[in-house]
Amino acid sequence: MNQKEFSKPVSLRRVQLTDSFWKMEMELVRQEMIPYQWDALNDRVEGAEPSYCMRNFKIAANITKQRAELGEAYQEKKFSTEIFQPLPEDENLMEDRFYGFLFQDSDFYKWIEAVGYSLTQHPDKELERIADEAIEIVSAAQQPNGYLDTYYIINNMDHIFTNLRNNHELYCLGHLTEGAIAYYEATGKDRLLKVAERYADYVESLFGAEDGKLKGYPGHEIAEMALARLYETTNNEKYLKLSKYFIDERGKKPYYFDSESKEKIKDKDALRYQYYQAHLPVREQTEAVGHAVRAAYLYSGMADIARLTQDESLYKACETIWDDMVSKKLYITGGIGGTHIGEAFSFAYDLPNDTAYAETCASIGLVFFARRMLEIKPNRKYADVMEKALYNCVLSGMALDGKSFFYVNPLEVLPEACHKDERKFHVKPVRQKWFGCACCPPNLARIISSIASYAYTETEDTLFVHLYMGSRINKVVQNNDVSIDITSSFPWDGAVTVQVDAAKPTTMTIALRIPEWCNEYEINAPSGDVVEKDGYYYITREWNGTETITMNFPMKVKRIYGNPMLRENIGKVAITRGPIVYCIEEADNGNNLHLVTLPKEAQLSTHTDHRFGYEVTIIKGTGRKLKLTASSSNELYHGSEEEQFEDINLTWIPYYTWANRGEGEMMVWIRQ
Known part of the structure; x- marks a missing residue:
């Protein structure tokens, strides 16, 4: 590692x-998702599964108050802490107990994080008032010693931190911390930040x-990256030390999860806990394994600690795991986690489309x-994957109206199979x-609301532009105020302008x-020292007054082929343009999409289209479709008839827009 980088x-x-593109998505979050999700957290969305989130906080706050007021006279009610998702048998006969998934507190924390980010871009007094009132409810539930997890406060405080492997207390601490910092940075109000610090x-x-x-560590990671951020916010070394401890201790033998488990361990020498990324010490791990969300959160925390402590061995582990994940386990859409069994990474090159x-x-x-x-290091390979994931798999998780969501993002869908298989x-x-289990919707809200923090990073005298999106950035260099205005036509066109205004x-x-994805590009900039390194074009000069850089990254339609070891995609092709992955959908191309082929000689053209309510680029071309003849329709197998094809017009739409026009088939990879 080079600290100067x-x-x-x-x-x-x-x-x-x-x-224009990301502002629209952010406004969708602000105007639709944040209010909608607040209603969901308060169980006010008709037809949706109840959350019970804010209900749990209110019950926990009342218990905390009664304990303080009554002391030893308080009559404790105790419930099981072995149930992952307690649900009421009758909505009309609900007890004052915890309901919902045991990590339900985190849904509020992600919501308040999104609120904080949104307020930095669009101040909203009414939203801030609602958030402040909610924070008071949450704060009132905190115990005198700082503990805050409504599942145990309501059910049985005797059992706290007795099941780190499965019961998510440290996960909730992580999301509380992330949300508290975001709200503090947006508003300057530290009420929730102090709650997070106390916990x-x-x-x-x-x-x-x-x-x-205790020698334990989180079963579901995120506390590691959150504590690193808390350290950077407060400059309190003990949070950095705790985060580093969780990472260093993970996976050591004897396994901590064995010690707290009630299960009888047969082979104590066998590697266990891959699902939790706790099978080996993290520096010995060489591939992405286990539950994909937990893994990505852990790797993020590892990268934070590697940077903050300049730990070369930890950084090397991050690089090794990154390369394994991207070269063997990454969907073309930026999705990770190939199997629903454990919501996990599968083995190398196992990337099924329909499951x-x-x-x-x-x-x-x-x-x-x-x-x-x-x-840690500005290298294009990281930003390329970040861009791929954001424009495709991340955006696919949300409907175009911001009111419905995908938990799972397949690359091929036959609705009948979804219902019957x-x-x-x-x-x-x-x-x-x-x-x-509503982790995805509030997660979407918080990342879209903070999207600019992924587009740009900086040092004292350098601005890195990782993603091209229209923005105004204010930067102080050598005690001088510099304004950088970026205009971008992404993701539909590769024209970008950067205007630098330096008063001195x-x-x-x-x-x-x-x-x-851009084989040829054009950059016109004022004279200066120019260096190309690791996929970045560095321009260093003395800026004075208003000066402009213009760029063009041509977005050509590309046919993408999979590695021969991707068994699912042999003989198939996917279509991309710029950062966007495309798919074909039944609404445009009819049913039985598996019968479609794309000839190698077929010409593909781009068209501006408004079928989704705003301007997108679609792709059109001529394909072929296998005819269903009398024999092929009625006989399960036949041996003599040759395949017959008909020419058809095909339309590709951006992958993230699929399933916004009702239920129908969809495919990313089609036969060539």
């Missing part, structure tokens, strides 16, 4: 997003390498990991209003990413 995200308070302080008093402390899991949250976690690797029950042919002569560097 380290960068950090540009503060959202110094970026105003003006991009982190309590956890730090219990866990660590010192004698007498793909590719959870929305996993792609969001991949974006977290990519940005953190960019903070239990191997594909996890795949939904239409987006859902909400989920009992200021020497600084602007580093521009050259996308991997």
Whole structure:
């Protein structure tokens, strides 16, 4: 690692997003998703699975109040802490107990994080008032010692931290911390931040390498990256130390998860806990394994600690795992996690299309990991994957109206199979209003609201442009104020303009990413020192007054082929243009899409289209479709008839827009 290459995200308070594409998505989050999700957290969405989230906080707050007021006279009610998702048998006869998934607190924390990011771009007094009132409810549930998890506060405080492997207390701490920091940075209000600090302080008093402390670590990771961020926010070393401890301790033998488990362990020498990425110490792990969301969150935390402590061995582990994931386990859409069994990575090159899991949250976690690797070293390979995931698998997780969501993002769908084949029950042919396990919708809200922090990172004298989106960035260099205005036509056109306004002569560097999908590009800039390195175009000069850089990254339609070891895609082709992956859908191309082929000689053309309510680029071309003759329709097998094809007109739409026009077939990879 070279510390001089380290960068950090540009503060959202110094970026105003003006991009026509991403501003539209952010406004969707602000106007639709944040209010909708607040209703969902309060169980006010008709037809959606109840959340019980805010209900749990209110019950926990009341219990905390009664405990304080009554002391030993308080009559404790205790419920099981062995149930992953307690649900009421009768909605009309509900007890004052915890309902919902045991990690339900985190849904509010992700919501408040999205609110914080949104407020940096669009101040909203009414939304801030609602958020402040909600924070008071959450704060009131916190215990005097700092503990805050409604599942145990309501059910049985005697059992806290007795099932780290499965019961998500440290996961909820992580999301609380992320949300609290986002809201503090947006509003300057530290009420929730102090709550997060008190909980982190309590956890730090219990866990660590010192004698007498618990030697555990999170079953579902995120606390690691959150504690690193808390350290950078407060400059309190103990949060960095705790995060590093969780990472260093993970996977050591004897396994901590064995010690807390009630299961009888047969072979104590066998590797276990791959699902949790806890089968080996993290520096010995060489491939992405287990639950994909947990994995991406862990790898993000590892990258943070590698940078903050300049740990070469940890950085090497991050690089090794990254290369394994991207070269062997990444969908063309930026999805990760090929199997629904464990929502996990499968073996190398096992990327099924119709049973793909590719959870929305996993792609969001991949974006977290990519940005953190960019903070260590600006290398195009990280930004390329980040861009791929954001424009495809991440956006696919949300309907165009922001009111329904995909948990799973397949690359091929036959609705009949989704309804009748239990191997594909996890795949939904239409987006859902909400989920009992609702991690994805609020995760979408928080990443879209903070999208600018993934587009730009900086050092004292350098601005890195990783993603091209219209923005105004204010930067101080050598005590001089510099304004950088970026105008972008992405993702439909590769024209970009960067205007630099420096009131006084200021020497600084602007580093521009050259996308991997662009074979030829054009950059016109004022004279200066120019260096191309690791996929970035560095321009260093003394900027004075208003000066402009213009760029063009031609977006050509490309046919993409899979590695020969991708058994699912042999003889098939996918279509991309710029950062967008395309698919064919029944609404445009009829049913039985598996009968479609694309001739090698077929010409493909781009067209501006408004079928989704705003301007997108679609692709058209002539394909062929196998005719269903009398023999092929009625006979399961036949031996003499030759295949007969008919020419058809094909239309490809951006992958993220599929399933916005009702239920129907969809395919990314088609036969060539």
